Amino acid sequence: MKRVLSLAVLFLLTGVAMAFAAESTQAALGNxxxxxxxxxxxxxxxxxxSGCGVGMGHCVRGACEGIARNPELSGKLTVTMILGLAFxxxxxxxxxxxxxxxxxxxxPAFMKLIGA
Structure with missing residues (x-):
């Protein structure tokens, strides 16, 4: 019960903080x-x-599969994988x-151009 109450208070305080922040954000944004x-x-x-994360996962998976199938090529595959990850x-x-x-x-230049 104590855990549920403290969690409810935490969510309530988070919501109150967001409500106070929303007022100042609206004034700062203007239009x-x-x-x-x-x-x-x-x-x-x-x-x-997220796209690069998926690509990195595929790259590492392919390199691990290649090393598992042919351990003699581990040096070349590792270098190629690191180069691909950098790109x-x-x-x-x-x-x-x-x-x-x-x-x-x-x-700032665009805002001046549109007159805002």
Whole structure:
């Protein structure tokens, strides 16, 4: 019973904190355009990271299967796998850099252009 009560209090306090934060967020966003840009940047990085995570899983699985079938090629397969993982990770980093560019670099100029 004590655990349920403490969990309920935790959720209640979390909800109250979000309610207080929502008021200041609404005032800071103004017309909501900044919120949409930030949301798009977050979704872009999230989709890129999840896609790259799936690709990394397939890469490691393939390398492990190859090493299990032919242990003599473990050195070549490991080097190829690490190189492939670096290329896959670069895609996520490109998405992260693009989202930072959208949010921080071009946003003030675009906001001035539309008169916001």
């Amino acid at each position: 909501g355009f900044l919120g949409m840009v930030v949301l798009g940047a977050c979704l872009g990085v999230g989709v890129a990271a 896959i990770e670069a895609l996520t980093l490109y998405a992260l850099v693009l989202s930072f560019y959208l949010v921080f670099a071009k946003l």
